[in-house]
Amino acid sequence: MKKIELLAPAGDLEKLKTAVDYGADAVYFGGEMFSLRAGAGNLTVPEIREGVEYARQRGCRCYLTVNIYAHNEDIEPLQTYLRELRGVPIDAFLVSDPGVMEVIRGEFPSAELHLSTQANMTNYRTAGFWHRMGVKRLVLARELSLAEIREISQKSPEGLELEAFVHGAMCISYSGRCLLSSFMTGRDANRGLCAHPCRYRYALTEEKRPGQYYPIEEDSRGSYILNSKDLCMIRHIPELAESGIVSAKLEGRMKSAYYVATVVHAYRRAIDAYYRDPEHYVFREEWFRELCKASHRDFTTGFYFHDAAAEDQNYETSAYRKEYSFVGVVRRPADADGFAVVEQRNKMSRGERIEVFGPDIGFFCQEIGEMYDLESGEPLESAPHPQQLLRMRMEQPVKEGYMLRRRIEEP
CATH class of the missing domain: 3.20.20.80 (Glycosidases)
Known part of the structure; x- marks a missing residue:
């Protein structure tokens, strides 16, 4: 086969x-x-x-x-x-x-x-x-x-x-043959410029009452009727x-x-x-x-x-579900001391639990410990700068291209 x-x-x-x-x-x-x-x-x-x-x-x-x-x-x-x-x-x-x-x-x-x-x-x-x-x-x-x-x-x-x-x-x-974007925004979906109006929130209006919006469903959030x-x-x-x-x-x-x-x-x-x-x-x-x-x-x-x-549509929200944040990608494998070079993608701090995954493994968990700015060598408590290069201690061997993610805590 x-x-x-x-x-x-x-x-x-x-x-x-x-x-x-x-x-x-x-x-x-x-x-x-x-x-x-x-x-x-x-x-x-x-x-x-x-x-x-x-x-x-x-x-x-x-x-x-x-x-x-x-x-x-x-x-x-x-x-x-x-x-x-x-x-x-x-x-x-x-x-x-x-x-x-x-x-x-x-x-x-x-x-x-x-x-x-x-x-x-x-x-x-x-x-x-x-x-x-x-x-x-x-x-x-x-x-x-x-x-x-x-x-x-x-x-x-x-x-x-x-x-x-x-x-x-x-x-x-x-099959994507849509004119909504062109009609509503002037951006032609069939030439690569779709504005995704199917994800917009819609309500009902009456021509003699401009500015008054009526929910399509009995729900104050409105309705995502095309989503x-x-x-x-x-x-x-x-x-x-x-x-x-x-x-x-x-x-x-x-x-x-x-x-x-x-x-x-x-x-x-x-x-x-x-x-x-x-x-x-x-x-x-x-x-x-x-x-x-x-x-x-x-x-x-x-x-x-x-x-x-109906069950294939979501009439309440077009928002994404996001349970994890992408925080870094390995740019250089760990050295003899266990430090890898990591490129920051979202803020991360010492003491946070992260997952590390790669194409040839499942994933492993570790706590962020020692972390240094690659250029200055200064120790860091957090890495807030986009694409900042770090030396980070890894608890298991990692390869170039492995990714780091952190679970988003519920508020």
């Missing part, structure tokens, strides 16, 4: 390297233009070169998103941009606009093309059409059930691959593996490196455990608990098992 690919988001170069280090089989990322996540850090052309080299040296594939719906003024800049990428061994281009596909083919005749979920791929006849157009892989619409995915897989041409989102934010509109829960399929690896998809995709190019590490780490362990012994596979609750240590909304399985219903 061929193992499904774990495909991770890479919103910038640090996140790309983090995804690779924590076990992704492939990463997808955007450049500074022509990607549907303009709010992510994204990668410059030199960073794309560096990131692709880093990933490929570690056996990880690289997919570049060029999935906007282009306007006339986008075509010539797109051609110029693609020419800057010549010589970079990108494994595939993620596209949705047929015109953009033609431009890519003109610059990279042998390029592998993956169809973005923006193209609303929902049936096997459409799958056959895109296969005839030379597309290698289809990213399925989030609105499909497992039964529909299995049927598409069974009736698709040989060699056509299917990819599906398995974790992350859900869009209230059909979906987050997708989470980590409990259903066997069903995903048997559905016919070749790639399990994680959403989150705008999330933090800590989020990427946490989610990739959890799914990596669950997928590997399944393929080691599919017949006797048992889901381990610790994988889900680890997943929840990254900020998230309440979870849903989306459309995989049933049509979306």
Whole structure:
């Protein structure tokens, strides 16, 4: 049985390297233009070169998103941009606009093309059409059930691959084809500028009573009528593996490196455990608990098992659940005296309990003890400065890239 690919988001170069280090089989990322996540850090052309080299040296594939719906003024800049990428061994281009596909083919005749979920791929006849157009892989619409995915897989041409989102934010509109942001804020979601109005708090107004807001529900907090829960399929690896998809995709190019590490780490362990012994596979609750240590909304399985219903929405709040704070990342392994170089990411102080985790371990707990400013050598009681470099005593061996987190105490 061929193992499904774990495909991770890479919103910038640090996140790309983090995804690779924590076990992704492939990463997808955007450049500074022509990607549907303009709010992510994204990668410059030199960073794309560096990131692709880093990933490929570690056996990880690289997919570049060029999935906007282009306007006339986008075509010539797109051609110029693609020419800057010549010589970079990108494994595939993620596209949705047929015109953009033609431009890519003109610059990279042998390029592998993956169809973005923006193209609303929902049936096997459409799958056959895109296969005839030379597309290698289809990213399925989030609105499909497992039964529909299995049927598409069974009736698709040989060699056509299917990819599906398995974790992350859900869009209230059909496969991301949304005009709310453009209408309300002038920011076009289909050109990478979504303002996420589906997460706004809404109330009712009457045209002759401006400024008077009436709650839609009998609740003083108002109503988040368009606010979906987050997708989470980590409990259903066997069903995903048997559905016919070749790639399990994680959403989150705008999330933090800590989020990427946490989610990739959890799914990596669950997928590997399944393929080691599919017949006797048992889901381990610790994988889900680890997943929840990254900020998230309440979870849903989306459309995989049933049509979306009221329980798949959160009408009370669009806020994230956040139980842990990302406080540091190891930049240099511990020396003979047990001191590692740590880059601060949020304030931490001596005496606090932290958890340390990495791609090749679960996690261990320790109390923050001796801590020194790396540059001055001065002892510290706390590290309040963003990205301050510290010498910190570690109770167990750590490697570069390990992360430190602290549980947020309830008020």
